[in-house]
Amino acid sequence: MNKLISTPGRLARRMMPFRRRPKTSASLDGLPFFAVPADAIAILSDPAAFRRELLRRIALASRRIVMVTLYLQDDDAGREVLDALYAAKARQPALQITVFVDWHRAQRGLIGKQKSAGNAGMYREYAQRLGPGVDIYGVPVQNRELFGVLHLKGFVIDDAVLYSGASLNDVYLARHGRYRLDRYHLLQHRGLADAMAAFVERHLIGSDAVRRLNVADVPSTKALQPAIRDFRQDLQRAAYQVPDDVLNDGEVAVTPLLGFGRTGNALNEALLDLLRSTSRQLILLTPYFNLPRPVRVVLGQLLRRGCVIDIMVGDKTANDFYIPPGQPFKTIGLLPYLYENNLRRFARAHRRHIDSGQLNLHLWRDGDNSYHLKGLFIDDDIAVLTGNNLNPRAWALDLENGLVLRDPERLLQAKHQAEWTALKRHATRLADYHAIESPRSYPVEVRRLLRRVSRTRLDRLFNRLL
Numbered sequence: 288m289n290k291l292i293s294t295p296g297r298l299a300r301r302m303m304p305f306r307r308r309p310k311t312s313a314s315l316d317g318l319p320f321f322a323v324p325a326d327a328i329a330i331l332s333d334p335a336a337f338r339r340e341l342l343r344r345i346a347l348a349s350r351r352i353v354m355v356t357l358y359l360q361d362d363d364a365g366r367e368v369l370d371a372l373y374a375a376k377a378r379q380p381a382l383q384i385t386v387f388v389d390w391h392r393a394q395r396g397l398i399g400k401q402k403s404a405g406n407a408g409m410y411r412e413y414a415q416r417l418g419p420g421v422d423i424y425g426v427p428v429q430n431r432e433l434f435g436v437l438h439l440k441g442f443v444i445d446d447a448v449l450y451s452g453a454s455l456n457d458v459y460l461a462r463h464g465r466y467r468l469d470r471y472h473l474l475q476h477r478g479l480a481d482a483m484a485a486f487v488e489r490h491l492i493g494s495d496a497v498r499r500l501n502v503a504d505v506p507s508t509k510a511l512q513p514a515i516r517d518f519r520q521d522l523q524r525a526a527y528q529v530p531d532d533v534l535n536d537g538e539v540a541v542t543p544l545l546g547f548g549r550t551g552n553a554l555n556e557a558l559l560d561l562l563r564s565t566s567r568q569l570i571l572l573t574p575y576f577n578l579p580r581p582v583r584v585v586l587g588q589l590l591r592r593g594c595v596i597d598i599m600v601g602d603k604t605a606n607d608f609y610i611p612p613g614q615p616f617k618t619i620g621l622l623p624y625l626y627e628n629n630l631r632r633f634a635r636a637h638r639r640h641i642d643s644g645q646l647n648l649h650l651w652r653d654g655d656n657s658y659h660l661k662g663l664f665i666d667d668d669i670a671v672l673t674g675n676n677l678n679p680r681a682w683a684l685d686l687e688n689g690l691v692l693r694d695p696e697r698l699l700q701a702k703h704q705a706e707w708t709a710l711k712r713h714a715t716r717l718a719d720y721h722a723i724e725s726p727r728s729y730p731v732e733v734r735r736l737l738r739r740v741s742r743t744r745l746d747r748l749f750n751r752l753l
Contacts, residue, residue, distance in 0.1 A: 315560050318691065319529040320540035323476045325698035328539060330706050331471035334461035337451060338364070340473065341460075344444040345371045348382055353443040353484045355387045357436060359423070360456030361409040363463070368455050369413050369421070376420035387439075387491055390425030390508070391432035393500055410501035423501045426491060427508060427515050428522075428547075428686045435684035440674035443484045446477040450690060452661050452674040458607075459659075467607060467657040470572075470706070472672050474690075479541060482527050486545075490525045494518045522547045522686060539694045546675060546687035554675065554689050555682055558582075561665055561691070565589055570597045570664035570707060575606070575622075576630040577678040583633075590640050599649040599714055601658030603627045603724075609657075616732045621740070624733050627723060634720035641719055650723075653713040660710065664703055668694045 331337050345352060345368075352372065359365050372384055394405045404411075410423045429435035442449040453459040453469040460466075491497045496511050496518035508515075527543040534540050546554025562569065562585045569589060576598075578586070589596060603609055603623035610620035630648070640646035651658045663671040673689030675681045692699065717723065726737060 315557070315564060315693075318540075318542045318557065318693075319531050320534070320542045320691075320693070321476060321479045321482070321529065322532040322534050322538040323474060323479065323541045325537055325539050325694070325696075327475040328541075328692070328699060328702075329473040329475075330702050331473060332709070334453070334459060334466045334468065334471075337449075337453065337469075337471040338460040338462070340471075341368070341442065341449060342371050344442075344447060344449060345375050348375050348444050349379055350382065350445050351443065351484060352382065352384045353387075353487055354385070355437070355439045355441055355487060357438060357454045358388050358392045358406060358456070359386060359410075360454070361406045362457045364457045364460040365406070365409065365455055367460075367462070369409070372421045373413065373417045380420075384421045385487070385492070386421065386423045387426050387437065387487065387497075388423065388500070389432070389437040390427035390498075390500075392436060393425050394505075395432075407500045407505070411503070414501040421501070422499060424491065424497050425500045425505075426497050426686075427511060428519070429684070430508060430512055430515055435680075435686065438674050438681065438685040439688045441483050441688065443480045446475065446480045448474045448476070448480050448483060450474065450672050452659055458657065465656055467659050468651075468653075469659045470662055470672065472690075474541065476541070478530070479543065482529060482543060486525070486527050486543075490521060494521065519547075523551060526553060527688075534695070536696070537698065539692055539698060542691040542693075544689050544691060546681075546689070547685075549683045552682075554673070554687055555581075557691060558663070558671065558675070558677075558689075559585060561663065561669060561671065562586070562589070564669070565594050565665050567666050568595045568597070568664075569666075570599070571677070572599050572660040572662045572710075573677045574601055574659045574661060575676055575678055576600045576626045576633070577676075578629075578633075579677070579679050579682040581682075582677060590637065590645060593645070595645055595647075596640075597647045597649065599651055599660065599710060600626075600630060601660075602650045602652040605652050605656065605658040607657045607659070612730060616730070618736065621733060621736050624726070624729060624737065625740075628726060628737075631720050631723040631725075634717060634723060638719055641717065648717040649711060649714040650717060651710070651714040664707065667697050667700050667703075670694070670699065670703055 331340055359368060376382055376384055393407045396405055426437040428437050440450055440452055451469050451471045457463055458465055458467045496514035498506060526545055529542060544554040544557050546552045559581055586596060606623035608619050608622045610616055634641060634648055637646050661676055662673055670692045671689055675687045675689055681687055726734065
């Protein structure tokens with residue numbers, strides 16, 4: 288009944304001509320920004336370069352290190368970073384070092400492994416052995432990890448911001464050969480660094496829900512539930528403090544944005560405005576092809592308008608949840624197949640645009656390495672750096688952020704083009720939806736689970752939560 292009632296309105300909206308928006312909408316014109324010299328923005332080439340720059344910056348730090356990441360893993364790369372932080376503190380006793388990780392993720396073992404104290408056990412062992420000086424906080428965005436995690440990104444080291452969607456472990460930092468590809472940017476600007484550090488000070492350290500993990504007595508999540516509710520309410524109102532700068536020759540406008548919750552989400556609203564502002568070409572990067580409905584709607588509008596769209600996504604074998612044939616299968620290994628089915632349906636629905644070259648779907652694969660890219664390039668003058676996966680979970684549950692770079696002089700165009708060219712080296716453009724493996728060819732266990740979740744409509748729930 289509800290569907291019948293809503294059909295006329297939906298049909299009318301679909302039949303209405305697409306209203307062209309100006310290149311920059313009024314809401315984007317009103318975004319405050321930091322005016323950052325273009326030559327103060329650098330793009331690092333790969334995970335190894337990111338790891339070297341991170342360790343180099345830590346070693347040279349003199350005033351502050353503020354690191355925000357989903358997790359700092361108990362493995363060789365994680366210990367290398369912790370060793371570097373404690374060594375920096377020993378060299379510079381006045382150096383302020385704070386690390387923020389997701390509360391739930393830090394206190395469990397890896398999915399599919401035996402129960403353990405998680406990464407927090409390593410944090411406590413370091414504190415007991417090397418003493419105070421490196422404060423590691425757990426941030427509980429929700430009462431349970433399933434319903435939302437800390438997905439903020441950015442390392443502030445003195446006056447520099449090292450921004451990437453990568454977390455800190457062996458594979459993200461290419462510690463033992465294999466890597467998980469992300470994007471890596473370095474912005475040298477005191478105002479931007481101050482704003483990102485001040486947000487952490489005001490809204491994370493200032494919350495009763497955010498507690499140290501590298502201490503002996505860590506409260507239970509249940510004990511923190513009232514504080515977590517207050518924390519979520521604060522995050523709904525929170526924002527980075529950004530001035531109204533003036534853009535001069537040779538500068539790029541950089542706006543940090545926060546995203547949290549289904550409504551009033553500044554990052555989501557800006558992303559949609561930016562997508563709508565596309566006049567010629569859009570490049571969209573996402574690791575898990577599971578786009579929120581508002582994004583899919585805008586992409587359809589852009590295609591009808593005649594814009595060229597490139598979407599790069601990882602092959603299912605480049606997904607961090609992929610389980611190769613021959614290994615014991617776990618239910619979590621179903622996710623890459625769900626995402627691939629989403630991509631196949633999208634490609635089939637837009638086969639005419641693929642045939643014409645207006646829509647280009649690029650599938651990334653490089654051996655047994657994995658893919659974790661996210662972000663946007665819009666025309667030649669706007670880019671978005673973000674940890675947001677552009678999926679329903681990021682859209683409504685996780686605590687996200689991003690940096691919007693507006694570059695009217697196209698000062699960064701050559702750097703962005705070089706980054707895009709490098710990313711395409713290991714990517715293949717899909718000729719049509721038949722190039723994507725059919726579910727009929729999936730392993731028996733995968734086919735059985737797909738039938739079950741489809742029959743019970745659990746696939747829709749998975750797409751929203753995972």
